[in-house]
Amino acid sequence: MDKSNVAVLKEKILKLKSEKDVVILAHNYQIPQIQEIADYLGDSLELARISKEVESKVIVFCGVKFMAETAKILSPLKQVLLPVIDAGCPLADTINTEQLLELKKKHPGAWVVSYVNSSAGIKALSDVCCTSANAVRVVKNIPVDKVIFVPDKNLGWWVQKNVSNKEVVVWQGFCDAHEKFTLEDLDKTKKLYPDACVMVHPECRKEILQKADFVLSTSGMLSRAAQVEDKRFIIGTEEGIIHRLKRENPDKEFYSLGKEKICQTMKKTTLVELYESLAKGIYSIELSEEVIAKAKTAIERMISYV
Numbered sequence: 344m345d346k347s348n349v350a351v352l353k354e355k356i357l358k359l360k361s362e363k364d365v366v367i368l369a370h371n372y373q374i375p376q377i378q379e380i381a382d383y384l385g386d387s388l389e390l391a392r393i394s395k396e397v398e399s400k401v402i403v404f405c406g407v408k409f410m411a412e413t414a415k416i417l418s419p420l421k422q423v424l425l426p427v428i429d430a431g432c433p434l435a436d437t438i439n440t441e442q443l444l445e446l447k448k449k450h451p452g453a454w455v456v457s458y459v460n461s462s463a464g465i466k467a468l469s470d471v472c473c474t475s476a477n478a479v480r481v482v483k484n485i486p487v488d489k490v491i492f493v494p495d496k497n498l499g500w501w502v503q504k505n506v507s508n509k510e511v512v513v514w515q516g517f518c519d520a521h522e523k524f525t526l527e528d529l530d531k532t533k534k535l536y537p538d539a540c541v542m543v544h545p546e547c548r549k550e551i552l553q554k555a556d557f558v559l560s561t562s563g564m565l566s567r568a569a570q571v572e573d574k575r576f577i578i579g580t581e582e583g584i585i586h587r588l589k590r591e592n593p594d595k596e597f598y599s600l601g602k603e604k605i606c607q608t609m610k611k612t613t614l615v616e617l618y619e620s621l622a623k624g625i626y627s628i629e630l631s632e633e634v635i636a637k638a639k640t641a642i643e644r645m646i647s648y649v
């Protein structure tokens with residue numbers, strides 16, 4: 344799309360947004376044009392919390408499906424729109440409700456902890472949810488000794504490493520984008536920038552988590568980059584966050600840990616889909632009252648633990 348078309352489309356989006364009393368939320372991994380037009384930018388939980396606080400009756404969630412579902416669970420009276428209906432999360436899709444029910448049968452008494460990157464159905468079957476930022480704290484707080492952790496195997500491994508007094512049964516799902524970073528990538532990038540601080544997301548492979556300086560959520564990376572005196576950082580997560588890190592810290596340098604990795608479904612939302620979503624009111628997230636109530640309990644328990 345050439346620059347003049349982008350400008351026209353942006354103008355149309357802003358006009359519709361104010362006419363229809365809509366708020367636009369965008370995840371940190373969205374393309375720069377979406378990040379720039381959004382009212383709020385953040386990770387999935389920050390955005391879900393914001394969706395609860397904003398007064399607009401309609402939320403357009405530029406992200407992937409589980410995020411829009413989480414916003415709907417926390418704000419059931421608002422209309423939540425996902426501009427691209429098949430913008431799913433391959434990690435969330437590694438487990439379905441039948442598989443989780445089977446796992447629960449195999450481990451009676453264990454509490455189910457689901458990472459927020461899971462479907463509303465999985466959250467509804469969980470005792471408590473967690474994010475990449477609070478997973479360790481949540482599991483430490485659980486009043487039983489055995490935990491079923493779904494769906495990410497690397498975050499599950501990180502939790503087990505940091506919570507020695509509980510048994511953690513880990514589902515072997517993974518995120519395609521993060522799994523592509525290798526130790527070889529890390530070694531090569533460190534040789535290029537030996538003084539840089541290495542910050543990686545816990546969805547990266549465990550051998551990378553073991554060698555990083557910090558294992559952080561995207562919001563953790565943003566705060567650390569802004570607060571510390573370090574000038575150079577190697578970032579192990581989806582490339583979209585690098586755009587935001589550079590914008591918010593123009594005096595610092597950020598390098599991707601190896602060739603930049605892209606979450607394909609996060610990039611499906613462009614200004615065209617956002618405009619269509621606003622113009623036509625598509626695609627509305629609908630969940631049953633039962634799923635909303637059960638999933639909300641698991642999310643609220645997480646909030647009470649951290």
Ligand code: SF4
Pocket residue numbers: 372407431432433434435460518519520521581606607608609
């Ligand atoms: S980056 Fe990974 S976990 Fe996040 S939405 Fe994409 S596939 Fe899912």
